[in-house]
Amino acid sequence: MSTPMNFQKDYRPVIASALWAWILLWIPTGILAWKISNTTIRVSDEAIHYGTGTITKTFTNIDLYRVRSVGAQESLVSGGRIIVTMSDGEKYTLSYIRNAGDLSTRFRTLIDAQRRAQNIRTRDHL
Numbered sequence: 180m181s182t183p184m185n186f187q188k189d190y191r192p193v194i195a196s197a198l199w200a201w202i203l204l205w206i207p208t209g210i211l212a213w214k215i216s217n218t219t220i221r222v223s224d225e226a227i228h229y230g231t232g233t234i235t236k237t238f239t240n241i242d243l244y245r246v247r248s249v250g251a252q253e254s255l256v257s258g259g260r261i262i263v264t265m266s267d268g269e270k271y272t273l274s275y276i277r278n279a280g281d282l283s284t285r286f287r288t289l290i291d292a293q294r295r296a297q298n299i300r301t302r303d304h305l
Contacts, residue, residue: 215275225293227263227286229273241271243286243293251283261286 219230227241247266253259259279263271263286276282294300 218275220273220276222286222289224289227273229271239271241265243290244297244299246286246290249283249286249290251279253279 213233214231217231217233219228221228224243226243228238229241230236230238241263245266246263248264250262250264251259252262258274259276261273261276261279261283263273265271
């Protein structure tokens with residue numbers, strides 16, 4: 180009579196899988212960090228210059244006198260963003276901004292100054 184064989188479970192594949200999951204977890208984080216580092220926002224007296232992209236660079240110039248409203252959203256998880264609505268209804272979202280609420284107030288001051296310099300009046304539709 181032969182002795183029965185005892186098979187023991189080997190959990191080493193779980194460790195390897197956990198390591199791969201940990202490594203793969205950081206890939207989206209790295210991509211987002213790269214995207215944030217390649218986003219540029221410059222503000223002059225006349226326009227907001229917003230650039231995004233790594234391989235294909237996209238630059239947008241937003242004339243301050245054409246801006247109808249500026250809003251801000253801040254989240255603990257996704258950070259801040261400024262939403263710029265133009266007089267023709269087009270919207271731009273400037274993402275990855277710290278202290279978005281304070282900056283939107285500063286934008287409003289610049290927008291009002293640029294409108295006065297261009298002698299532009301706004302009409303509110305009720």
